[in-house]
Amino acid sequence: MGQSFEGWTSWVEDAYLLCTPEDPECLNHHYITRTEKDEPHYSVDEEIDMMNAQIEASEGFDIDFSKFRCLFNYHLVDPDDYDFLVDQQETNGEFMKRLSQESLQRYNNESCTKLEFLEVVKANFHGSCGYMFLITFQVFDPSDNQEKTFQARIRYTSHSPTEFVFCRPKPDSQDIKVDSDETSEEDVKG
Numbered sequence: 692m693g694q695s696f697e698g699w700t701s702w703v704e705d706a707y708l709l710c711t712p713e714d715p716e717c718l719n720h721h722y723i724t725r726t727e728k729d730e731p732h733y734s735v736d737e738e739i740d741m742m743n744a745q746i747e748a749s750e751g752f753d754i755d756f757s758k759f760r761c762l763f764n765y766h767l768v769d770p771d772d773y774d775f776l777v778d779q780q781e782t783n784g785e786f787m788k789r790l791s792q793e794s795l796q797r798y799n800n801e802s803c804t805k806l807e808f809l810e811v812v813k814a815n816f817h818g819s820c821g822y823m824f825l826i827t828f829q830v831f832d833p834s835d836n837q838e839k840t841f842q843a844r845i846r847y848t849s850h851s852p853t854e855f856v857f858c859r860p861k862p863d864s865q866d867i868k869v870d871s872d873e874t875s876e877e878d879v880k881g
Contacts, residue, residue: 703750704764704817706742711735712760722756722767735761751825752842752861754815768814768824775822777849787814790853791828794843798858806830809838821848827861 710716717723733741738761745754746765756767768774770784781789792808799806809829816824824845832839844856 703746704819704823706739706746706763706765708735708739709762709764711762714762717760717762720762720766721769721772723760723762724757725760727760729760733760739763750844751815751817752827764817766816768816770811770814775847783814784811787811787824787826790824790845790847791826791841791843793853794826794845794855794858795828795830795841797855798841804832804834806832806839806841812840819846821846821850 712723712727738759741758742754742763742765751765754765754767768783768787770782770787772783773779773781774783775786788808788811791811795806795808798804807830809831812827812829814824814826816822824843824847826843826845828841828843830839830841831837840861841858842861843858846854846856
């Protein structure tokens with residue numbers, strides 16, 4: 692058996708290419724909306740660099756998928772589909788809500804807070820011995836009557852218990868949106 696590395700679920704995985712726009716598989720993903728007609732035109736290497744820049748800036752939580760024609764290992768969860776559960780009794784959106792609520796409940800228990808779940812804002816995922824979900828959601832904090840943005844990293848597989856890696860307030864530095872239309876050529880090439 693291979694070794695297990697503690698903390699591996701907290702590592703941020705780099706993007707890697709699954710297929711280019713010429714591959715019909717790209718058309719099967721609801722979030723790939725950019726076409727060859729859209730400007731500016733990016734090479735596959737430039738798209739990989741842009742994807743990795745967004746992953747690095749946000750730990751994978753804030754990826755603007757509308758900027759890409761290629762398909763990568765990071766994906767946007769379609770809340771209306773049924774992709775992750777064997778019994779398919781919950782939509783992806785209902786599943787993300789349930790995972791977010793449980794993650795927040797664990798956070799409240801550990802932090803002695805009474806934050807209330809409001810809604811899932813978005814969810815990304817990539818394969819990771821199952822699925823690694825990167826969920827952004829809104830909570831209400833009754834201590835100051837404010838809505839706040841939270842993030843949860845959750846590893847799910849149908850063969851072992853769900854691992855709630857972390858739940859946290861969204862870091863301020865991640866509020867900066869990475870917009871590739873404003874990304875310079877130097878930023879893209881690294």
